[in-house]
Amino acid sequence: MTLTPEILAELKEDLLKEKSRIQIELEKIGKPTTAAGDYSTNFNEIGAGEDENASEVEEYTDNIALEANLEKQLKDLLEALDKMEAGTYGSCENCGTEIPLERLRAYPAAKTCIKC
Numbered sequence: 001m002t003l004t005p006e007i008l009a010e011l012k013e014d015l016l017k018e019k020s021r022i023q024i025e026l027e028k029i030g031k032p033t034t035a036a037g038d039y040s041t042n043f044n045e046i047g048a049g050e051d052e053n054a055s056e057v058e059e060y061t062d063n064i065a066l067e068a069n070l071e072k073q074l075k076d077l078l079e080a081l082d083k084m085e086a087g088t089y090g091s092c093e094n095c096g097t098e099i100p101l102e103r104l105r106a107y108p109a110a111k112t113c114i115k116c
Helices: 005-029 050-086 101-106
Strands: 030-032 039-041
Touching: 005 030, 005 039, 005 050, 005 101, 039 050
Parallel strands: none
Antiparallel strands: 030 039
């Protein structure tokens, strides 16, 4: 099945909405760097006490893990949008077959078909 312009527009809208949501989440815990889709985690200083320092470190380490996960999702979304522009969206990166529409609707940034 070939992706029609209408379906591509629908999937692009989904990608852009998810991109916006992830960027909002990332901006809560960090700030963008000069690289596309890359953020630097904020280190919030709560105070000088031992308990406060422990809380700062715990929050920072939690945020680093969250940031890495969100950045990966954002990079996948950006890559999918680039593929749309290049006309290569919807093809499996491993075997080259068309990714089923149901999979793309469930996860528009999918890079591979179900088999791969």
